[in-house]
Amino acid sequence: MNPGGTPGTPGVVVVTGVSRFLGAHVAARLVADDRIARVVGLDVSDPAPELAPLLDGVERVRADAGAVGSVIADLAADAVVHLALVTAPDQQHGGRTAMKEQNVIGTMQLLAACQRAPRLRKLVVRSSTAAYGASFRDPAVFTEDTEPQAVPRGGFARDILDIEGYVRGFRRRRADVTATVLRFAPFIGSTADTTLTRYFAQPVVPTVLGRDPRLQFVHFDDALEVLHRSVVEDHAGTYNVAGAGVLALSQAIRRAGRVAVPILEPGLSGAAGIARTLGFGRYGLDQVDLFVHGRVVDTSRLIQEYGFTPRSTAAAFEDFIRGHPDRTVLGSDRLHRAEQAILDGIRQVRAAVRERP
Template structure:
């Protein structure tokens, strides 16, 4: 398949997850593309007002995972783009159990509906480089054919492995459908709002003592471009999607002008606790393991097949920084909490050594 090759413009495209940033912006881009007939936005929740304003040209259908099969069949969808994933448990989505229900069971039901849809010709599924896990056994660079060296500890990574397993089954049952799986690196950029961006946007950034992992980021606008091309072009297979180059965690923190706070706690629970103390929200083991071991992927297959190169990791991160130079200062209570967490970590390490 040559870069940018097309095989007929899709008439009806269904996009899941339009109540959130990625799905809403993708649906809006597709609706503005004259090559596409209709764009249907599928979600069980209504979007925020600022996102709803993007969806003027999108036909919205409110449906949960249980009714998605009827919707896809009734619409005679030719392409389905599944981007409705939750990457971290939170109160809004009901915690880890609800997150797994949404990610794994929801995807399984969607793929079952797609399997029964005779009109379907293209399926695009959002995945993540979290599929590779993050451990001390990792290779320097992951390719799409690399298997995880250890079972990931984090819930999101395990969800991703389940989702990709369902897609492999779908490919066997529907070889006539072009199925594309996109393993995205963590999103960054001036408009991205994720666990990662909130981590770097805070004035005090918890790190793990003695670790300086290599990180890759993906500008969210480049993620939208790759998704768009996956709908209007033929790109079967699985692709790593990330910005070229890497940033060490220490480099990223310095570029952001933040204050690193090393945590000494063995087992990394201290890093999670510190994040919560400082008001960063809920950090799962996926994020903690990433900030300990890092993760770097090879994107040669993407560049070759799509004829598109996402902006480098450093450039994507700098765009994020420019949007967050807001003069944020460290409050006294935040600094006190950070100091207390560090001292507690030191005491626990000393106690462990003496035992």
Template sequence: MVTSPPRVVVVTGVSRFLGASVAARLAADPRVERVIGLDPHEPPTALAGLLGDVELIRADARAASGALADLGAEAIVHLAVTSAPDPQHGGRSAMKEQNVIGTMQMLAAAQGVPTLRKLVVRSSTAAYGASFRDPAVFTEDTEPRAVPRGSFARDILDVEGYVRGFRRRRPRVGATVLRFAPFISSTANTTLTRYFSQPMVPTVFGRDARLQFVHVDDALEILHRSVIEDHPGTFNVAGAGVLALSQAVRRAGRLALPLPEGTLSTVAAVARNVGIGQIGLDQIDLFVHGRVVDTTKLVREFGFTPRSTAEAFDDFIRGHANGSSLTADRLAAAEHAILDGVRRLRAAATEPAAAGGAARGGERA
């Protein structure tokens, strides 16, 4: 049954780009009367301009549980999920607190809102994991073949588990779970966009992972439609088609630096030195195994086709055209950081061997 759009919508995570953008789009929709942004952090100045028509509440879901009921929220859009730890704000422990505990608290608060009839939750294709046992294409019904190594993927599995429990407790609330492929666009600023922006891109020797992306604007459109329209269920959200990692590197005008997987892990540990940010096991497994999802269900149910993975990636390239040249300074800086990581790995490998040899020599003496 098709119902009218919700009049009062609560959006979590409005101190980040995705949450602020979704809240702003909903506030501009005349079918929505009130949009409340819920976040314990003050939105940065760069996003404050988007939120002029959004009512802001500085609190997490647990503290605002009573407010959700008092506001008469008819829809909750849960976007307070982060894909990478921030070393300056608590690292991995703070990331898990926000993703897992924060979702659990939000759903507990939502359970007590009698007016609620719609829940939209940001998830990720990372829920499928990435391993050598994966199928060529994941559908929404595919179960992960193994527990993912990456912390974000494990968080996503917990988040979706809590949503399944909420569905059982509140079956009349239409719950939409959106499994997004990695975001990309001319303006996106993520670990992966910074990775492809480097003059030399570390890759895994002997592997050429198949990748999918979703354009940020298409992700925002799907989120908006999830609130305004009725689309309960779980959906893969990605651009059609794939790009091999080697193709993406060439399209971006970069140089690939193939490394053994173990060496790539070491380079990832010093990735902040070249401006990429923190690369975790989620990204490394993606570079090794790749991940491709089927979006037939999304296109059929939403009547909307996101631009292809290649088109989304080309928009990213256009947005970084001014910084795409391989200047001598940029190339030297990238080479220095990468080679420094390789030297560290070699030193770590030789020190135990040297110590063992000295010990054996002492025994013989």
């Protein structure tokens, strides 16, 4: 590795959130780039055993949000890649309160540290297309300049709006720093491990009765490519990152060889309970609204600026299917449990409606 870095390429790159799936893979990719002198990973916790080998060559520093300022200053960082975001309350001990503390307060403290870092010249921030929200008033396609039609219900989407607001303030104060915000569509692919991939990997998939939203994904490897280019090249601004084209939810479920379980929309929050009953995990309001309304974004700005076109949504989803070849559907016992859970949810909704004044 070149100890001095390559002209035009950051010498010291700090990556937050390296104990998680995305952060570990990004750090590993940057370490493999001989143009970068040092890659330092910041996180308050250790990585899972399966991620630890990816961090060979990454200098790891245990630091929470409160200590990140002194760490970035001591490292004389040239670039910071901020990936330490929690996308769902169940990913963080302490629920929604801890999630907001990590996402919003943690980003505020990180940006304050970046503002005081004299050598810093590049900031890359992970964002999400959840910033656009999801409602029946949405346009068919969002561009980077589209404003949300309504305040999102989900905690992660609201956090994203706050984070992007703080980044805009940072840009005004540090115009000398190239600040890049990447609004990623949901990750998919044979290696991706997210709430969404677990949703499609389960034998029975909760859906909304009468709804068939249009969905858009980005292949995990393409997300890594865009993040890498954002570090070694200069791309100031905000960019949608997604694969071209769409898949209806019904199409995606059929292609994955799964069984859809329609839920009445007023009782959709009960889908989380059904999933828990069947042992499939939980879904927050961000995912629920996505499965009701869908979301599609325009990626022309990314393609033109980066000279890179992510593979299509359909191709990315096909790679996910190849990586999850088990197409076994529910057996009779689990199907009976699913049907019973659905009927119980419908009865609860009807009872709640009858009790309203």
